[in-house]
Amino acid sequence: MPELPEVETLVRGLRAHLIGRRIVAVRLGKTDFIDDPAALERDLPGKRIQAVDRYGKFLLLRLETPDVAPKETTEDADGRYSLVVHLGMTGGLTPQYADQPVALHTHAFFSLDDGRELRYTDIRRFGRLTLVPEAALEAFFCKLGLDPLDTTEEEFRRRLAGRSAMIKALLLDQHNFRGMGNIYCDESLWRARIHPARRAAGLASVQVVRLYRAIRKVLSEAISLRGSSVSDYVDAEGQPGSYQRRHRVYQREGKGCFRCGEKIRRVIVAGRSSYFCPRCQRAPQKRTGQTNRDRRVRAGTPKM
DNA sequence: AGCTCTTCCTGAAAGC
DNA sequence: TGCTTTCAGGAAGAGC
Numbered sequence: 001m002p003e004l005p006e007v008e009t010l011v012r013g014l015r016a017h018l019i020g021r022r023i024v025a026v027r028l029g030k031t032d033f034i035d036d037p038a039a040l041e042r043d044l045p046g047k048r049i050q051a052v053d054r055y056g057k058f059l060l061l062r063l064e065t066p067d068v069a070p071k072e073t074t075e076d077a078d079g080r081y082s083l084v085v086h087l088g089m090t091g092g093l094t095p096q097y098a099d100q101p102v103a104l105h106t107h108a109f110f111s112l113d114d115g116r117e118l119r120y121t122d123i124r125r126f127g128r129l130t131l132v133p134e135a136a137l138e139a140f141f142c143k144l145g146l147d148p149l150d151t152t153e154e155e156f157r158r159r160l161a162g163r164s165a166m167i168k169a170l171l172l173d174q175h176n177f178r179g180m181g182n183i184y185c186d187e188s189l190w191r192a193r194i195h196p197a198r199r200a201a202g203l204a205s206v207q208v209v210r211l212y213r214a215i216r217k218v219l220s221e222a223i224s225l226r227g228s229s230v231s232d233y234v235d236a237e238g239q240p241g242s243y244q245r246r247h248r249v250y251q252r253e254g255k256g257c258f259r260c261g262e263k264i265r266r267v268i269v270a271g272r273s274s275y276f277c278p279r280c281q282r283a284p285q286k287r288t289g290q291t292n293r294d295r296r297v298r299a300g301t302p303k304m
Numbered sequence: 305a306g307c308t309c310t311t312c313c314t315g316a317a318a319g320c
Numbered sequence: 321t322g323c324t325t326t327c328a329g330g331a332a333g334a335g336c
Contacts, residue, residue: 001328001329001330003330033313057330086331087330088313088329088330089314089328089330090313090329122313123313123315124314124328125312125314126312126329128330128331163307164307165307166308169308172330172331174330174331181330182328182329182330231329270309271308271310272330273327273328
């Protein structure tokens with residue numbers, strides 16, 4: 001599933017193919033995951049791809065209208081849009097020659113001026129395609145949290161301070177940090193030796209620092225290995241990544257921990273399968289005879 | 305406001 | 321063997 005390292009790898013690959021290309025036609029299949037299909041068909045043809053960027057797990061094709069007359073005074077006269085793409089679980093974006101066979105579940109074709117077409121495939125259609133005017137881009141992204149690779153230790157600590165939610169839920173929530181999904185949360189928590197169900201507010205300072213470093217290490221190693229291919233993720237050339245070979249816990253239930261040999265276990269945390277080592281990552285206190293009220297009081301803010 | 309659970313979708317894998 | 325059920329998960333939205 002595409003998370004930060006996979007989207008980053010795809011973005012880097014797409015740049016070589018797409019920058020400077022012009023979209024000449026748009027064809028759509030199923031459109032229930034596209035915010036405004038008519039807008040894509042109407043506004044994309046003629047636009048030139050000026051840049052390809054990533055924001056969290058979002059991919060942006062930055063577009064402009066070539067040779068636009070400055071005297072034109074309609075609202076979108078400068079033609080500055082971004083096609084914003086979220087790959088969801090199974091989304092893929094690959095440039096292909098028009099005569100190459102079309103993969104199943106291909107729902108969007110963007111014909112380019114070099115005879116190729118950029119194809120969007122998405123088996124489960126958890127992805128999203130939206131055309132966002134330049135002026136609305138900031139608002140579109142304003143709710144997203146910090147990029148973990150561009151965050152200081154102090155900012156990271158502050159973002160978790162006083163939060164009573166489980167640490168994994170906070171890391172998965174894109175409003176806190178943008179880009180991490182199930183794989184990289186589990187891998188980072190294993191590396192930091194923190195159980196996914198631990199409450200953020202209950203973590204020791206040293207643990208928070210360890211987590212901060214673990215996340216950055218895991219994400220940057222994953223980028224350098226071109227991401228993890230566990231289901232069907234492939235890059236712009238259709239090639240899989242190789243970070244899945246470095247996974248220490250993800251989908252390793254019952255296998256030995258790389259640190260201590262204990263059998264990796266799986267529990268549901270934040271509605272997700274969560275893999276961890278029961279010896280290296282100590283579970284939070286059991287609820288033995290403790291009432292809900294006791295727990296609320298203990299998790300609350302410290303007395304002044 | 306903060307937190308947690310449910311829902312969407314398809315195909316692979318497990319269960320009977 | 322063949323059919324049915326379960327599971328996987330990003331993020332919006334509901335509910336507490």
